[in-house]
Amino acid sequence: MYRFLKYMRRSFATRLYQKYQTIDPKAPIASFTFDDSYGCTFENAGDVLWEKEMRGTFYVSFKFLGLKSQPGFQLAQLKRAINQGHEIGCHTYGHIDLSQVGRNKAIQDIEYNQHRFQQLFPGMKFQNFSFPFGSETYPIKKYVGERFCSARGNRHGINFGNVDMANLKSIKLYESKYTLRDIEHKLDHALEHNAWIIFHTHDVQKNHTQYGCSPEFLERVTDACQKRAFDVRSIEEAQNLLFKPIHKLHFSKVGS
Numbered sequence: 001m002y003r004f005l006k007y008m009r010r011s012f013a014t015r016l017y018q019k020y021q022t023i024d025p026k027a028p029i030a031s032f033t034f035d036d037s038y039g040c041t042f043e044n045a046g047d048v049l050w051e052k053e054m055r056g057t058f059y060v061s062f063k064f065l066g067l068k069s070q071p072g073f074q075l076a077q078l079k080r081a082i083n084q085g086h087e088i089g090c091h092t093y094g095h096i097d098l099s100q101v102g103r104n105k106a107i108q109d110i111e112y113n114q115h116r117f118q119q120l121f122p123g124m125k126f127q128n129f130s131f132p133f134g135s136e137t138y139p140i141k142k143y144v145g146e147r148f149c150s151a152r153g154n155r156h157g158i159n160f161g162n163v164d165m166a167n168l169k170s171i172k173l174y175e176s177k178y179t180l181r182d183i184e185h186k187l188d189h190a191l192e193h194n195a196w197i198i199f200h201t202h203d204v205q206k207n208h209t210q211y212g213c214s215p216e217f218l219e220r221v222t223d224a225c226q227k228r229a230f231d232v233r234s235i236e237e238a239q240n241l242l243f244k245p246i247h248k249l250h251f252s253k254v255g256s
C-alpha cells in the first residue's frame with residue numbers, strides 16, 4: 001500500500017509539474033553524479049575525474065558531515081572535491097524522503113542544507129538538486145523546479161529532445177547490477193540520440209555497496225565515454241553548454 005501511494009504521488013508529481021527545455025547538444029554529453037555524501041566518493045571519484053580533467057556533481061546532505069559511518073564525510077574531503085573543481089549540489093539536509101513530509105518541512109530542510117553550505121563556504125550556492133530516494137510530490141517538485149536549475153531523479157533513461165529539467169533521467173552506475181558492457185550499450189544508445197546521459201551512484205570504493213562501484217569501474221566508464229567522444233561535464237557545466245550562448249569567444253584580457 002505504501003509503495004502504491006508513493007508510486008501514485010510520484011506519477012502525479014511528474015505529470016502535473018514539468019519544466020521542459022529542448023536540448024540539442026553539439027556532441028553527446030555525459031555527466032557523473034554522486035548522491036549521499038560518502039567521504040570515499042569525494043576522494044576516489046573526485047580523483048578519477050580530476051586526473052582526466054573532468055568535473056562531476058556531488059549531491060550533498062550536510063547531515064552526514066563529521067560522521068564516521070557510511071554515508072559520512074569530513075570537511076577536508078569536501079574541500080578537496082571543491083578544490084578539484086567539482087560541483088556540489090543539494091540532496092536535502094536530512095536525506096529525507098520528500099514523499100513523506102509536507103511542503104513546509106521539505107522547504108525548511110532544503111534551505112537548511114543551503115544555509116550550512118554557505119556557512120562553511122561563504123558565497124557558494126547550490127544550483128542543482130537530486131531527490132533522495134527519487135521521491136517527489138507535486139508541490140515539492142514544483143518548488144524544487146523553481147528554486148534550482150535542475151533536479152535529478154532516479155527515473156531510468158537518457159535525456160534528449162524535450163527534457164523535464166525538474167526530473168532529469170539517469171542511469172545507475174551500480175557495479176553489482178550492471179556490467180561494463182551494459183553501460184557501453186547505454187552509451188551507444190545515447191550516442192545514437194545525441195543525448196545527455198547522466199550516471200548516478202553512491203559510494204565509490206573497492207568494497208562498494210550494492211548502490212556503488214569501484215574506482216576502477218568508474219574509470220573504465222570514463223574511458224568508454226572518451227572513446228565515443230562524449231563531452232564529460234558536471235550538471236552545471238552541461239547546462240552552460242546547452243542553454244547559455246557563448247559570448248566573447250575572442251575575448252582578450254585588458255591590462256595584462
Ligand SMILES: [Zn+2]
Nearest residue numbers: 035036132133
Ligand atoms: Zn540519497
